[in-house]
Amino acid sequence: MATDNPMRESETPETAPRSGRALVIPRFGGPEVMEVRDLPLPVPQDxxxxxxxxAASVNPVDYKTREGQFPPVGEAQLPAVLGRDLAGTIETFGTRAHYMVRHGDPVFAFIDFDRGAQADYVIVKAIELCAIPDGLDMTTAAAIPLAAMTAWQGLFDHGGLQSGQRVLIHGxxxxxGQFAVQLARWKGAEVFATAGPDDQELLRDFGVDRAIDHTSERFEEIARDVDLVFDLIDGETRARSWGTLRQGGILVxxxxxxxxxxxxxxxxxxxxxxLARPNAAQLGEIGDLVANGTVKVRVVQTFPLDQAAAAQQAQAEGHVSGKIVLTLV
Known part of the structure; x- marks a missing residue:
C-alpha cells in the first residue's frame, strides 16, 4: 500500500456520505429479526x-450469531451488525494510519467480532487488513479472509501440520474445507478429504490425494495413521475419527x-x-497464494445486501460447495 498520502481525515470532502446501510440484528431469532438500517458513519481513530x-462474505457464524449461538456476541452486544470479512476501498483513516494507506486503496480484511462487515462502511484496524493483490476482484477477495484463515490457523497454528505428514479433512x-485441502497440499502434506458424491471431482481438482465419498466409503478404512484430523463436521464423524490418528496425532x-x-x-x-483470529500477516500470505494460482477460490452464489436472509438460508440449509458473498457496490 502507499507510503505517501496527500489526504488526511480532516480533508474528507464535504460531499462524503454521513451514513450507510448495515445488516443489523436488534434481537436474537430467525431470519425475520434482521434489518437493513441506515447508520451514522463511524469515525476511525489512531x-x-x-x-x-x-463485498462481504457470508459464513455459518452469521446465522449462529443471529440465533444467539455465538458466545462472544450476547444480549449486551445487541444491536449488532453481522459479518466478519470484507473487501472494499479506503474511505478515511485515523491519525496514525496515514503512513500506510491512501484514499481509494483496495483492501480486504478479517475483522474481530466487536464490529460487523455486512455494511456499506466499517472500521478496520491496521492489523486486520491487507492490500488486495493485483488481479483479484472484490467478490473473490471478500470470500477469502475468515474461511481461509480458519483453515490456516486450524492446520498450522493449532494442528502443527508439516510437510510429509498425513491429514484427514472432513467437509x-x-x-x-476447500481452503484447508489446498493449503495442506501447498504445505506438502498427504491429504485425505471427505465429501459427498457430487464433490469428489472438485476435491481431486484441488489436489486431494484421496477423495472419500462419505456416503459410500468408510473413511477410517482408507485414512490410517494420520497425523492430523481437521474436523469440520462433528458428531458421529468425529467419534469415528479418533481411530484414524497415529499415536500422538492430533484432532482439531x-x-x-x-x-x-x-x-x-x-x-x-x-x-x-x-476461534479464528485476525492476522494480517497470514492474510497477506494467503492472498498471495490466491493471486499466483496456488489456492483457488470458488464463489458459488452472490446476493445483494437486502437479500441477506436468502443468503443465510442458502448457507444454513443448503449443501454449499464454496463461498456465498453479499455484494454492496
Whole structure:
C-alpha cells in the first residue's frame, strides 16, 4: 500500500456520505429479526481506517450469531451488525494510519467480532487488513479472509501440520474445507478429504490425494495413521475419527470442544476449542497464494445486501460447495 498520502481525515470532502446501510440484528431469532438500517458513519481513530465495503462474505457464524449461538456476541452486544470479512476501498483513516494507506486503496480484511462487515462502511484496524493483490476482484477477495484463515490457523497454528505428514479433512468441499485441502497440499502434506458424491471431482481438482465419498466409503478404512484430523463436521464423524490418528496425532475441530478424555483413551491429542483470529500477516500470505494460482477460490452464489436472509438460508440449509458473498457496490 502507499507510503505517501496527500489526504488526511480532516480533508474528507464535504460531499462524503454521513451514513450507510448495515445488516443489523436488534434481537436474537430467525431470519425475520434482521434489518437493513441506515447508520451514522463511524469515525476511525489512531491506526484505524474506514473502509467502503464492496463485498462481504457470508459464513455459518452469521446465522449462529443471529440465533444467539455465538458466545462472544450476547444480549449486551445487541444491536449488532453481522459479518466478519470484507473487501472494499479506503474511505478515511485515523491519525496514525496515514503512513500506510491512501484514499481509494483496495483492501480486504478479517475483522474481530466487536464490529460487523455486512455494511456499506466499517472500521478496520491496521492489523486486520491487507492490500488486495493485483488481479483479484472484490467478490473473490471478500470470500477469502475468515474461511481461509480458519483453515490456516486450524492446520498450522493449532494442528502443527508439516510437510510429509498425513491429514484427514472432513467437509473438504465446504467453505473452510476447500481452503484447508489446498493449503495442506501447498504445505506438502498427504491429504485425505471427505465429501459427498457430487464433490469428489472438485476435491481431486484441488489436489486431494484421496477423495472419500462419505456416503459410500468408510473413511477410517482408507485414512490410517494420520497425523492430523481437521474436523469440520462433528458428531458421529468425529467419534469415528479418533481411530484414524497415529499415536500422538492430533484432532482439531472448528465446531465444538473435543472430548479430552476420549483423546487420551486413544493415545492422541485434541486441540481445545478455538476461534479464528485476525492476522494480517497470514492474510497477506494467503492472498498471495490466491493471486499466483496456488489456492483457488470458488464463489458459488452472490446476493445483494437486502437479500441477506436468502443468503443465510442458502448457507444454513443448503449443501454449499464454496463461498456465498453479499455484494454492496
Amino acid at each position: 491506526d484505524e481506517v474506514l473502509v467502503r465495503v464492496h 473438504g468441499a465446504g467453505g473452510v 475441530s472448528t465446531v465444538s470442544e473435543p472430548d479430552q478424555a476420549e483423546a487420551a483413551r486413544h493415545g492422541v491429542r485434541a486441540a481445545p476449542r478455538w
